[in-house]
Amino acid sequence: xxxxxIALLAPFLLYSLGTGSxxxxxxxxxSTPDAASAILSLPIAFEPNQGxxxxxxxxxxxxxxxxGYTLSLTEDSAIFETGGPASSTVRMKIAKARxxxxxxxxxxTGKVNYFIGNDPAKWITxxxxxxxxxxxxxxxxVDLFFYxxxxxxxxDFVVAPGADASQIVxxxxxxxxxxxxxGNLQVPFRRTLPQAEAPSFFVFGGGPYVAxxxxxxxxxxxxxxxxxxxxxxxxxxTIVLYANGFGPTSNAVVAGAETQSxxxxxxxxxxxxxxxxxxxxxxxxxxxxFQFNVMVPSSAGNxxxxxxxxxxxxxxxxxxxxxxQ
Numbered sequence: 001x002x003x004x005x006i007a008l009l010a011p012f013l014l015y016s017l018g019t020g021s022x023x024x025x026x027x028x029x030x031s032t033p034d035a036a037s038a039i040l041s042l043p044i045a046f047e048p049n050q051g052x053x054x055x056x057x058x059x060x061x062x063x064x065x066x067x068g069y070t071l072s073l074t075e076d077s078a079i080f081e082t083g084g085p086a087s088s089t090v091r092m093k094i095a096k097a098r099x100x101x102x103x104x105x106x107x108x109t110g111k112v113n114y115f116i117g118n119d120p121a122k123w124i125t126x127x128x129x130x131x132x133x134x135x136x137x138x139x140x141x142v143d144l145f146f147y148x149x150x151x152x153x154x155x156d157f158v159v160a161p162g163a164d165a166s167q168i169v170x171x172x173x174x175x176x177x178x179x180x181x182x183g184n185l186q187v188p189f190r191r192t193l194p195q196a197e198a199p200s201f202f203v204f205g206g207g208p209y210v211a212x213x214x215x216x217x218x219x220x221x222x223x224x225x226x227x228x229x230x231x232x233x234x235x236x237x238t239i240v241l242y243a244n245g246f247g248p249t250s251n252a253v254v255a256g257a258e259t260q261s262x263x264x265x266x267x268x269x270x271x272x273x274x275x276x277x278x279x280x281x282x283x284x285x286x287x288x289x290f291q292f293n294v295m296v297p298s299s300a301g302n303x304x305x306x307x308x309x310x311x312x313x314x315x316x317x318x319x320x321x322x323x324x325q
Contacts, residue, residue: 044148045110045129046073052114052124058102059133059146071153073133073146075099078155095169100138104130105145139167145206156206161219161229199245199309200317202289208321210307211242222304222323232325235300238280241270241292246311249284264311270294272322273305300324 046059053060059073072079077093108131114124135144141163148154159165202211204221212220212233220239221230233239249262264282270292271277281293292309304321 044071044131044153045108045112046104046131046133046146047112047127047129048104050114050124050127051122052116059104059130073102075102078146078153091173093171093173094135094138094144095171096167097135097138098140100135100144103134103136104128104132105134106131106147140164142167156203158205161226199243199247199311199314201307201309201320202242202244203320208319209304210320210322212322213240215240220322225323232323233296235296235324236298238293238295241294241307241309243290243292243309243316246282246290246309264290268292268309268311270307270309272296272307272324273300275300296324 044061046061048059049055049057053072056074057072058075061071070081072081076097077091079092080090082088108129110129112124112127112129114127116122116124132145132147135146138144138157141160142165143158145156145158146153147156157165157168159168203209204211204219204225209221209225214220214231214233215238219226219230220233223231246264246268249264262284264284267279267282269276270279272294275297277297278295279292280295281291283291285291302325303323305324307320307322309316
């Protein structure tokens with residue numbers, strides 16, 4: 001199944017099918033609840049493949065939470081695998097991707113060691129680990145970053161000004177993605193279930209500025225964000241915001257379709273700088289892509305302002321900003 005995405009910040013929660021409770025994971029054997037919580041908050045440690053995995057794998061990560069998965073990043077895919085008698089594999093492929101330059105980013109202090117076999121020359125000692133993996137120019141003008149915590153994997157497509165975001169297409173194999181009642185994209189996995197968490201704003205360059213445009217389609221942000229392309233929003237101006245994971249709309253989602261439609265009812269509550277903004281339109285315009293037409297409060301202050309959307313008792317990710325001037 002192909003799913004186009006645009007400038008997407010997409011978290012994947014990992015939880016046990018056996019519990020049915022979102023975000024739950026089996027604690028590491030012998031750990032206390034506090035220790036398990038600490039483990040789940042750790043960043044995923046990506047290690048470059050130095051011979052410890054199949055040659056097609058560029059980076060890999062091992063589960064520490066007890067959920068029992070392995071994540072492998074290849075030239076064009078992220079592969080989730082579980083072992084044991086209930087083994088399962090799900091591949092998320094970056095369709096029609098270019099040959100990207102793949103590298104580790106944000107080095108971690110932890111090191112990995114592999115003592116395989118009796119030949120010390122083949123042992124791997126003090127191998128580096130990274131908090132993120134970067135795929136540079138995975139499409140023309142588009143970079144991809146993988147990162148996250150032991151509880152969830154996230155990925156960002158960072159689209160440069162003027163680049164064509166419609167190039168981005170994801171394909172899932174060995175599983176059929178589905179949308180749940182809250183708008184989460186779920187990919188069935190026998191022992192764990194990767195899930196795109198809802199709701200969230202799309203962001204520029206991994207954040208913190210939300211993906212937003214003026215009505216003439218020029219970008220909103222500080223002038224330093226994309227010099228020559230981005231400008232602040234004005235108090236009283238109607239702007240366009242983009243988000244995902246806001247749940248069912250007035251029209252049912254058409255499986256496999258590259259365009260979608262449907263309105264949200266009731267409208268989400270959006271605040272800018274703590275002030276209520278007027279929402280005149282909220283609907284689904286593409287798979288996983290909601291558009292909100294919003295009037296900036298006339299009394300909004302100048303500078304970077306926090307922006308939050310609330311819907312169905314859930315709020316968008318913390319720390320997102322929009323620039324007002």
